[in-house]
Amino acid sequence: METFLQLVITGILVGSIYALVALGWTIIYKCSGVLNLAMGELTLLGAYVCLAFYTWGFPFPVALLATLIVGFVLGLLTERLFLRRMIGQPILAVIMITAGLSFFFRAVVGFIWGTDTRVFTPPVFPTEPVRLGKMVMGQVYIWSFLAALVLLLVFVGFFQYSRWGLSMQAAADDEMAALSLGVSVKRVYALAWAIAFMAAGVGGTLLGNINGLNISVGYLGILVLPAVVLGGLNSVPGAIVGGITIGILQNLSGGYLEQLTPGGVKDIAPFVFMVIIMLFRPYGLWGWEKIERV
Amino acid sequence: MLKINNIEVLYHEVILALKAVSLEVPAGEVVALLGANGAGKSTTLKAISGLLRHENGKVAEGSIEFLGERIDRKSAEEIARMGIIQVIEGRRVFEHLTVEQNLKVGAHLGGNGAMVRNGLEAVYHYFPRLQERRNVVAGMGLAPLLIKEIFEIITRLHQEQGIAILLVEQNAKLALAVARHAYVLEGGRVVMDGPSEQLRENPDIRDFYLGLTDLGARKSFRAVKHYKRRKRWIT
Ligand SMILES: Nc1ncnc2c1ncn2[C@@H]1O[C@H](COP(=O)(O)OP(=O)(O)O)[C@@H](O)[C@H]1O
Ligand SMILES: [Mg+2]
Numbered sequence: 001m002e003t004f005l006q007l008v009i010t011g012i013l014v015g016s017i018y019a020l021v022a023l024g025w026t027i028i029y030k031c032s033g034v035l036n037l038a039m040g041e042l043t044l045l046g047a048y049v050c051l052a053f054y055t056w057g058f059p060f061p062v063a064l065l066a067t068l069i070v071g072f073v074l075g076l077l078t079e080r081l082f083l084r085r086m087i088g089q090p091i092l093a094v095i096m097i098t099a100g101l102s103f104f105f106r107a108v109v110g111f112i113w114g115t116d117t118r119v120f121t122p123p124v125f126p127t128e129p130v131r132l133g134k135m136v137m138g139q140v141y142i143w144s145f146l147a148a149l150v151l152l153l154v155f156v157g158f159f160q161y162s163r164w165g166l167s168m169q170a171a172a173d174d175e176m177a178a179l180s181l182g183v184s185v186k187r188v189y190a191l192a193w194a195i196a197f198m199a200a201g202v203g204g205t206l207l208g209n210i211n212g213l214n215i216s217v218g219y220l221g222i223l224v225l226p227a228v229v230l231g232g233l234n235s236v237p238g239a240i241v242g243g244i245t246i247g248i249l250q251n252l253s254g255g256y257l258e259q260l261t262p263g264g265v266k267d268i269a270p271f272v273f274m275v276i277i278m279l280f281r282p283y284g285l286w287g288w289e290k291i292e293r294v
Numbered sequence: 295m296l297k298i299n300n301i302e303v304l305y306h307e308v309i310l311a312l313k314a315v316s317l318e319v320p321a322g323e324v325v326a327l328l329g330a331n332g333a334g335k336s337t338t339l340k341a342i343s344g345l346l347r348h349e350n351g352k353v354a355e356g357s358i359e360f361l362g363e364r365i366d367r368k369s370a371e372e373i374a375r376m377g378i379i380q381v382i383e384g385r386r387v388f389e390h391l392t393v394e395q396n397l398k399v400g401a402h403l404g405g406n407g408a409m410v411r412n413g414l415e416a417v418y419h420y421f422p423r424l425q426e427r428r429n430v431v432a433g434m435g436l437a438p439l440l441i442k443e444i445f446e447i448i449t450r451l452h453q454e455q456g457i458a459i460l461l462v463e464q465n466a467k468l469a470l471a472v473a474r475h476a477y478v479l480e481g482g483r484v485v486m487d488g489p490s491e492q493l494r495e496n497p498d499i500r501d502f503y504l505g506l507t508d509l510g511a512r513k514s515f516r517a518v519k520h521y522k523r524r525k526r527w528i529t
Contacts, residue, residue, distance in 0.1 A: 088350070163402045166391065170399040173388040179345055180382050181400040182374025288390075 002134045007255040008248055013141040014210075015227075015247020016148035021203040021220055022227040022239035023155060024196035030172040030234040031192040033091055034083075037098040039200060040221020041105035046071050046201015047208040047217055048113050051120060060124045064147070064205065071201040075194030083193070084186065106218065117214040124209055144206040151202055152240060155195065159236060164191055172234065223267070226274035232287020241285070246270045295321040295458060296342065296378070301356035301366070303334075303341050303482075305349065311337045312482045314356075322456045324448070326469040326490070328503055329479035335462045336383065338479070342460070343380035344370035374403060383462075389433025393424055396432050420447055441465065445472055466503035470494050478503075 021043055028036045036042075049070050053063035082101060086094045125140045159165035164187075171178040171188045179185060204217050211217070227246040231238025253269035277284065296319040303312035312334050319325045327335050340346040341353050348370065358366040365373050379400075388396050394414070401413035418425040427436070439447075445468055451457050452472075463469040470476060470490045477487040478499070486493070493499050 160395075163398075166395055166399050167402070169391055169395070170388045173390055174386055176345065176348060177382060177386045177388065178399065179348055179370045180343060180374070180380045182371050182379075182403045183399065184369075184371045 003255060004252075006135045006137075007251045009135065009137070010141060011248030011251035012244055013137075013145040013247070014251065015244035016145045016152070017203050017206045017243075018220075018224045018227050018247050019240040019243025020148050020151060020199045020206075022224045022231065022243040023152065023236060024199040024203070025224065025228045026231070026233060026236055026239040027168070027192045027199075028196050029228075030236070031168055032083075032094075032189050034094045034098065035233075036196065037095060038102035038105060038221075039196070039224075040218035041102045041109070042071075042197050042200035043204030043207070043220045044109050044215065044218040045074070045105050045204075046197065047204030047213050048109055049201065050205040051113075051118060051208065051213055054120055054124070060120075064202065067201045067205060068198045071197035072194045075197035076190050078197070079190040079193040083189065087186070087189070102221075106215070110215065115215055117212045118208075119212045120209055138210075140210050144209065147202065147206060151199065155199065156236065156240075164188075168192065223270065226270040228284075229274050230277050230284055232284030234288065235284070235286035238284055238286035246273075249273055295319060295361060296460070297359045298338070298342070299357050299359070301341060301358065302354045303337055303346065303351055304354045305337075305351040307352075310482065311351070312341065315479070315482070315484055316356075317477050317484065317487070319458050319460050322452070322458050323475065324452050324459045324461055324473045326461045326463065326466075326473035326476040327479060328466050328469065328476055328499075333479040334482040335479055337482075339380050339460070339462060341366070342373075343378060344368055344373040345380060345382075385438055387432040387436065389431070391432055392429050393432050393436070394428040397424075420450065441468065448472060466499070470504075 021039065024042065025036060025039050028034055046067055050063050050067040053066045054060060058066065078101065082097055083094065086097055123140075125143045128139060130137045130139055130142065157165075159169060167178065167183045168188050168191060170181070171183055171185055175185060178188075200221075204213075204220060207220055208217055224243060224246065227242035228239055229242075230245060231240070231242030249269055250266055254266035257265040257269070298315060298317045300314050300316050301312055302310065302314065305311055315334070315338060317325070317327075317338075327338060329335050337346070337351070340349065340351065342358060342365075344365070346352060353366045356366075357364055360373075360376060360378060363376075365376065365378075368376075388399065391399070397414055397417050398410060401410040401417075404410055404413050418428075430436070448459060448461070449472055452459055461469055461473055470493060473490050475487070476490050476493050477484050478493070479485070486496070486499075488496075494504075
């Protein structure tokens with residue numbers, strides 16, 4: 001029982017990081033209908049940027065804040081340079097652009113930071129584990145969870161209450177109607193990319209703190225895909241619940257099935273789950289079909 | 295105040311939807327735009343609001359002026375900011391937002407917080423039922439207004455707020471009752487225009503748009519269709 005509880009709780013803690021990255025996927029899909037295949041590279045880029053600030057001697061919270069700012073600017077820039085000219089082009093062409101971006105960003109990261117695994121030194125969070133009854137929890141998980149939670153709340157608040165958050169939701173629901181009310185759809189796209197960069201950057205940083213940072217952190221982008229699909233590609237709450245569900249699932253399958261099979265179950269389980277969900281709910285748990293109206 | 299001068303509108307660079315259309319909406323007046331399906335009414339509105347570009351259409355010839363300024367090259371956002379809002383047809387709400395969030399999307403055009411609040415208050419004044427349902431998700435449980443209620447509100451908005459309105463409505467009888475002046479579009483051209491009272495008495499309008507014969511009886515749809523094929527409007 002303790003093992004089970006421990007696995008579930010760790011799953012939730014890690015899942016909150018997935019939720020952050022899943023939110024990045026969702027916001028771009030929701031606002032522009034594009035599946036961003038460069039999502040994993042956005043997490044990489046953000047993680048290395050944060051590592052760079054940290055290595056230069058900035059305290060971690062400052063480094064994280066700087067990562068958010070850099071992410072915001074890079075997001076606007078990426079949209080402006082690569083995606084703006086694709087507005088109105090077939091969606092598949094835009095998705096191919098994001099595939100190109102993924103190779104591009106990966107090369108940039110490799111060029112600047114190399115391929116060796118790096119760690120945040122000195123460790124950002126105390127390495128002393130915390131004991132909760134019989135459970136033992138690394139502090140890095142708890143702090144990461146809190147950081148992810150705060151950022152998720154900020155994003156949700158932004159979508160629900162701010163002028164631009166509402167504009168983004170409006171454009172996602174009915175682009176033509178949003179345009180008729182003076183919403184700048186270009187700005188909505190740009191903001192979606194900025195938010196995706198910020199969320200992914202922090203997600204990558206937190207994961208890099210847990211596992212060390214190398215190019216494989218970029219797989220986070222694909223790893224959270226089941227979370228996104230599970231929640232429904234265009235639902236923000238769906239992405240969050242999906243991320244946490246995938247975290248739990250991954251931990252449980254790692255804890256119970258790993259002994260029985262020659263490894264890899266942990267990574268495959270979320271995808272198996274995704275396929276099963278899609279058989280029954282093609283739009284995920286909270287997603288909806290976008291109906292084009294003329 | 296709003297002036298369309300001889301515009302020609304193309305969709306996808308080739309489909310000619312409007313030819314030499316001119317019309318005018320004076321400050322504070324209600325003007326109606328009549329015409330059969332496919333005549334070009336929606337296209338005219340989209341040309342004004344700038345939404346045309348979103349459907350790969352453009353004003354290829356002529357110009358559109360608002361308060362003396364050319365707006366046919368401006369973006370939908372700039373035009374909305376200048377004070378021209380196209381109410382697009384159909385029951386279009388942002389269905390995943392609440393009623394109040396829906397209203398805020400539009401109210402934000404005003405800019406600062408005080409103007410957003412004033413805008414919301416004004417809407418609740420005209421639509422008291424919405425205030426009760428402000429936190430309801432708009433995709434559920436919002437009934438459309440009856441056409442009669444819509445016309446009452448249009449009339450009040452026009453009388454109390456002095457808002458100028460270019461009205462497109464299938465129901466020509468109601469539209470002519472509210473508007474002072476009307477234009478008739480057919481096949482992308484303005485084929486007739488004049489004060490509403492005059493158009494109401496025009497035998498062609500009575501026949502085709504009001505569906506009345508001289509006896510005041512409704513003509514059958516088939517007869518009207520036939521009529522349309524036989525006779526073209528002459529300016
Ligand atoms: N998005 C579009 N692309 C191509 N042609 C269009 C488009 N919208 C309208 N049209 C054409 O323009 C003409 C006028 O249409 P419209 O303005 O919608 O008429 P109305 O609103 O009076 O029914 C029609 O022939 C229609 O087929
Ligand atoms: Mg129409």
